[in-house]
Amino acid sequence: MALAPLSGTPRSTLTRKKDRAATDRTALYEILDEALVCHLGLVLDGAPVVLPTGYGRDGDLLYVHGSTGSGNMRAAATGLDVCVTVTLVDAVVYTRSINNHSLNYRSAVVHARAKPVTERAEKLHALRVLTDHLAPGSWEHARDVNEKELAAVAVLGLELTEASVKMRTGDAIDDPEDLETGTAWAGLLPVHTKFGVPVAASYVPSDRPVPDHILSRRAL
Amino acid sequence: MALAPLSGTPRSTLTRKKDRAATDRTALYEILDEALVCHLGLVLDGAPVVLPTGYGRDGDLLYVHGSTGSGNMRAAATGLDVCVTVTLVDAVVYTRSINNHSLNYRSAVVHARAKPVTERAEKLHALRVLTDHLAPGSWEHARDVNEKELAAVAVLGLELTEASVKMRTGDAIDDPEDLETGTAWAGLLPVHTKFGVPVAASYVPSDRPVPDHILSRRAL
Numbered sequence: 001m002a003l004a005p006l007s008g009t010p011r012s013t014l015t016r017k018k019d020r021a022a023t024d025r026t027a028l029y030e031i032l033d034e035a036l037v038c039h040l041g042l043v044l045d046g047a048p049v050v051l052p053t054g055y056g057r058d059g060d061l062l063y064v065h066g067s068t069g070s071g072n073m074r075a076a077a078t079g080l081d082v083c084v085t086v087t088l089v090d091a092v093v094y095t096r097s098i099n100n101h102s103l104n105y106r107s108a109v110v111h112a113r114a115k116p117v118t119e120r121a122e123k124l125h126a127l128r129v130l131t132d133h134l135a136p137g138s139w140e141h142a143r144d145v146n147e148k149e150l151a152a153v154a155v156l157g158l159e160l161t162e163a164s165v166k167m168r169t170g171d172a173i174d175d176p177e178d179l180e181t182g183t184a185w186a187g188l189l190p191v192h193t194k195f196g197v198p199v200a201a202s203y204v205p206s207d208r209p210v211p212d213h214i215l216s217r218r219a220l
Numbered sequence: 221m222a223l224a225p226l227s228g229t230p231r232s233t234l235t236r237k238k239d240r241a242a243t244d245r246t247a248l249y250e251i252l253d254e255a256l257v258c259h260l261g262l263v264l265d266g267a268p269v270v271l272p273t274g275y276g277r278d279g280d281l282l283y284v285h286g287s288t289g290s291g292n293m294r295a296a297a298t299g300l301d302v303c304v305t306v307t308l309v310d311a312v313v314y315t316r317s318i319n320n321h322s323l324n325y326r327s328a329v330v331h332a333r334a335k336p337v338t339e340r341a342e343k344l345h346a347l348r349v350l351t352d353h354l355a356p357g358s359w360e361h362a363r364d365v366n367e368k369e370l371a372a373v374a375v376l377g378l379e380l381t382e383a384s385v386k387m388r389t390g391d392a393i394d395d396p397e398d399l400e401t402g403t404a405w406a407g408l409l410p411v412h413t414k415f416g417v418p419v420a421a422s423y424v425p426s427d428r429p430v431p432d433h434i435l436s437r438r439a440l
Contacts, residue, residue, distance in 0.1 A: 036309050036323065036411070039259035041270035048268050050261035052307035052327050087272035089256050092355055092415075094434060098347065098362045099369040101355050103256065107272050127318065135312055135321050142318045142404045149319040172421040179423050184362045185431050186421040191256070195312075196410030201392040203399050204406050211405050214314060 025060075027165045031086055031108040032057045036134065040064055041083040042076050042114075055084070056126070056133035060160040062110060063117070063126040065153055073154040077116040084110040084158060092189040096174045096182035104188065106167040112158035126155045137213025194218070245280075247385045251306055251328040252277045256354065260284055261303040262296050262334075275304065276346070276353035280380040282330060283337070283346040285373055293374045297336040304330040304378060312409040316394045316402035324408065326387040332378035346375045357433025414438070 038055045041048055051072055055064045062084060066073035076082055091104035117126050124145070131139045145153075172186040195218045198210045252258075258275045261268055271292055275284045282304060286293035296302055311324035337346050344365065351359045365373075392406040415438045418430045 036312070037307055037325070039261075039270050039305055039307070041259075041261040041268035041303070043263050043266070043268050046263070047301040047331065048261035048263050048270075048303040050259050050268075050270050050303045050305040050329065052305060052325065054323065081267040083261070083268040083270045085259055085270040085272060087257055087259070092256070094355055094358060094362075095421075096363055097369075098351055098358060098365050099373075101351065101358060101362070103274065103354070105257070105272065109270065111267065111269075131318055131321065134323070135314055138314060138318060138321060142314075142321070143316055143398055143402060145318050149317075153319075174421075174423070178363055182363055185428060185434065186424050187430075188419045188421075189434055189437065190416030190419070191413060192416050193411060193413045196412050198314075199408045199410070201315075201394075201406040201408075203394070208405060210407075214405065214409055217409065 025160075027106075027167075028108050028160065028163055029057070031088060031106050031165060032062065033133075035086045035088055038064065038084045038086045040072075040076070041085070042072065042080050044072070044075055054130060054134050055086075056129035056131070057160075058125075058129045062112070062158040062160055063129050063155055064158070065126070065130055065155045068152055068154045070154070073156070076114040076156055077154055079116075080114055082112060082114045082156075082158065084112070088193075089191045090169070091191055093168070093172050094184075094189065095172045095186045096178040096184040100172070100174055100178075102168055104168050104170070106169075107165070109164050109166070110158060110160060111162040112160070114156040114158060117155040117157045120150070122157075123150060123153075123155050126157065127153065130155075135214075136217070137211065141211060141213060245380075247326075247387075248328050248380065248383055249277065251308060251326045251385065252282065253353075255306045255308055258284065258304045258306045260292075260296075261305070262292065262300050264292070264295055274350060274354050275306075276349035276351070277380075278345075278349045282332070282378040282380055283349050283375055284378070285346070285350055285375045288372055288374045290374070293376070296334040296376055297374055299336075300334055302332060302334045302376075302378065304332070308413075309411045310389070311411055313388070313392050314409065315392045315406045316398040316404040320392070320394055320398075322388055324388050324390070326389075327385070329384050329386070330378060330380060331382040332380070334376040334378060337375040337377045340370070342377075343370060343373075343375050346377065347373065350375075355434075356437070357431065361431060361433060 041050045087107040093102040261270045307327040313322040
């Protein structure tokens with residue numbers, strides 16, 4: 001499948017460290033699909049608000065959801081411009097100079113207008129996409145969403161048309177003078193995010209095995 | 221030391237799930253001190269922009285930094301309102317109903333006006349705070365910041381006066397009907413973020429040991 005390149009609007013075009021920009025959709029998808037939470041930014045009363053929230057991706061559509069009782073969700077659902085940012089941290093980069101210390105990371109920044117998802121079938125589909133992202137396998141395994149629950153959740157759809165990807169990968173980099181005369185250690189301290197051992201809820205019988213769709217995430 | 225409670229301005233007071241709010245500064249400090257990156261939100265041309273960035277905390281002052289060549293940093297340095305959000309993900313919460321699925325997390329949301337840090341001694345202090353956060357021990361171990369490097373970095377100071385903490389901790393929670401009739405597995409899948417094995421840069425002699433200040437982070 002041919003992928004459209006990421007958009008080149010001014011705010012989604014990196015102005016510096018362009019070597020850290022990725023311009024293909026595959027990189028965008030990979031970052032969005034790997035992280036668990038995004039940071040949703042919106043403007044309320046002229047000031048920025050940034051909130052962590054779950055999300056899910058279906059092709060070039062990103063869904064976020066929240067309670068209909070949330071003021072931020074209600075505000076966003078009026079069609080506000082939002083910015084969704086997802087960041088994965090891969091390593092602390094130690095260098096011989098303080099100044100070159102850095103992080104290896106992969107980040108995606110999406111600019112979009114929030115579109116409320118209210119039609120029943122699309123809303124259910126969005127909840128499935130959100131569930132498949134947070135807890136793959138749960139949509140088939142757990143009890144379905146009922147009408148009351150469906151009414152209490154607000155879902156927003158964001159089109160992935162204006163987005164940028166930025167990352168730093170690879171080795172530590174020092175200035176030539178530090179390579180010649182420096183003695184400090186330099187290198188990467190990897191940062192790993194992994195799933196641990198599942199812990200059953202108090203109300204789950206102790207002989208109930210952990211389902212494979214949960215256990216298998218540990219190998220990721 | 222007596223800690224001032226977190227502020228209760230409307231935007232930093234949770235309107236729902238108040239049981240997830242923490243109102244003491246200790247919780248705020250712990251979250252800020254544990255995470256590696258924050259998400260910095262600002263308003264540019266009326267639209268929200270959310271960027272991942274490093275930071276450091278010194279008492280009730282948060283520092284963020286970036287290149288003086290960054291348009292976002294230059295904009296923020298004009299005294300813009302910013303929102304800095306830090307999120308730690310602790311577990312995926314599986315429940316018997318789709319609807320009660322959640323994440324265990326700890327998040328801090330800080331609202332502040334960005335104040336540029338330009339005075340030399342304070343700027344150097346801020347860089348030390350930022351370094352101590354990203355790479356504790358490096359300030360003593362690595363080559364000092366020189367004047368050229370100092371001039372090329374922009375530092376912002378944000379006062380931790382208006383902030384909120386929100387978290388979900390503990391066991392899965394299901395509705396009474398699902399406790400009675402449900403059979404799906406429920407519980408926590410922990411998410412662990414840990415440091416891996418350090419990898420020396422290509423230009424570091426192979427017999428150079430990894431310093432203790434880096435190795436010791438692995439035990440955290």
